[in-house]
Amino acid sequence: MGGTGDTAPGSGAARRRPVPSSEVAKLAGVSQKTVSRVFNDEPYVSDEIRQRVISAARELGYRRNNAARQLTSGRSHRLGVVSLGTALYGPASLLVGIERAARALGYALSVVNTAEGDADGIVGAVETLLNQGVDGIVLSEPIDLGPIRLVSDVPVLSLGQLPGVTAPLVITAGSTADVPARMATEYLLGLGHRTVHHVAGPQRWYSARERAAGWRTTLLNAGITPPEMVEGDWTAASGHAAGQRLAADPSVTAVFAGNDDMAIGVIRAMARAGRTVPADISVIGFDDIPVAAYVNPPLTTISQSFDSLAATALAALVRGIERPGETPLMNDVQFGGIVVRESTAPPRS
Amino acid sequence: MGGTGDTAPGSGAARRRPVPSSEVAKLAGVSQKTVSRVFNDEPYVSDEIRQRVISAARELGYRRNNAARQLTSGRSHRLGVVSLGTALYGPASLLVGIERAARALGYALSVVNTAEGDADGIVGAVETLLNQGVDGIVLSEPIDLGPIRLVSDVPVLSLGQLPGVTAPLVITAGSTADVPARMATEYLLGLGHRTVHHVAGPQRWYSARERAAGWRTTLLNAGITPPEMVEGDWTAASGHAAGQRLAADPSVTAVFAGNDDMAIGVIRAMARAGRTVPADISVIGFDDIPVAAYVNPPLTTISQSFDSLAATALAALVRGIERPGETPLMNDVQFGGIVVRESTAPPRS
DNA sequence: CCTTGATATGACTGCGCAGTCAGAAGGCCG
């Protein structure tokens, strides 16, 4: 299975050098400044001249030079996103939501990934973005790689808790994965389970910590001592390993997994160990990945709405960028809830 | 479940205006040009001055202004990526691979998503990117929204077939999803199945067409008339619907799904219809998503290596950008193969 | 008729950097 690559040379278009506004001006018989006026929709340009400029520009294939615009205005209209280099459903969905929101606000996106093991990780990624001249920075699902001292010249939006950030403006949003985690745990308790076990995501991820915290708090509030938590790495494989350990303990009747992949791994391990889901054991996931409704059994899970989170948070960031000084307020976000399917049930007996 | 947002005002750092190289020069007691020399690692700068400039720059927090550099050099060292606005595993993985490869080559990434339904879709996205001044464009998994006339001023890399592109250089790579699709089909025939049914991805996607073509060709080569293909939309839900139709036909013994999500939907439908996988029906997927090994039954599928595809293809693109005129050759890529698990077996009897 | 203000256009300039060229300082050769 080799993939072949075709390279076609100058397929038609020669690489023409870009056309500056001065050439448009010459063709239209006006000054360069007037061309600039037309393209910025400034008033005080007669309709006739406006039309002449527009058609001259079209004829020459004029395109405003962003670098020059940025040089004069000091604004690039680009946001930098620091993302994890992963195709996990949650982070990937969040990125899609961020792009959509940014574009709606008139901003382009520069994306830099940080490998999870990368030492200078987030700090280096931010540095890269600052060097590129972004107007603001979005930290999507930051993870803890040890205490950091992150200094940014531009406003920062952190989608997830992240201490140690210094910037003209710091906005933190989406830091409440503990709320849905509570819902999941409460739901299982409400079904009659004595306790709920947790297969957690890697605790370097702030989102994993928040989910674990929500689970723990709920149990404590109910007067239950939280059982030992099993830590996975978001993969179904780690969920499977965790499931094998939990299957060996006959007192386990309900499991809250930190994401759907791990939940699927847990269910698989239970099946292998001869324990039926949900009759013997209830399992609830987190994310509502697209296949969640079609695995066997269909997975009860927590659904989040990344789009509205991204839209709300980015709107606040952009306000902070465009009106320095003001502290933008962020509205609360509704971001989903529990989706009950067939992997959860009241305990036996 | 509301998410709250915190906005902290000037958390420490004032938004200092950027420091130009002339200020560094003044502090170091040299000319602006010498600062430029130091930062471009040009020869003919004495060690003493070099050190003085470097420490002056550090002291002031100097950062080269990318817009100005781009303005003089004409190069932004940024690539534009046109991606689908989707968290599907394939496209998301490809994006991760592209980012990794671009960074390794010293390029930053601008990402624009096209909604699948968006009329001016790819063309508009490319226009957006050209306006941003990217040095090259990557079309990741393009889809067919009708005949297009896409004109780019900069080299274009298309990861997937896409006719109608005019640019100084057009590279097409990854256009051979038909090869793995052949492998999948041949594998099922090799197990003894009389024919193989196909649950295809949406045929607007070139990758879906290529997979369907590979399946069809294999059957024809084996002297088998391809049965009618069922078209899904990549989701498990559509796979489920397709599976219900296929389950009603007792002659169906083997199904090749265009991706793993649909395969999982098919398996679910089969289970509902009382047909066991793989005893009654074999199902093979495509992508090898992370949960594939842990669903019930573990899914036989095709695994692709997006990283090596992206690395090879982007290297060719960058060569094309940096050495205009030359036509870069692209090496063949090995990109994975079949992963046999438990959803496939010889037919009954 | 002149003044005032609104409308319309252009000349000039600077954003920050790197390319070009000029020149200074030092070493080597004949």
Next chain:
DNA sequence: CGGCCTTCTGACTGCGCAGTCATATCAAGG
């Protein structure tokens, strides 16, 4: 010692745009 090359540094300039300010035109008002 003069000529010449090598090494080092700076002045000047332009990239393409938008901001500032000056100017020109025209209509309305006194």
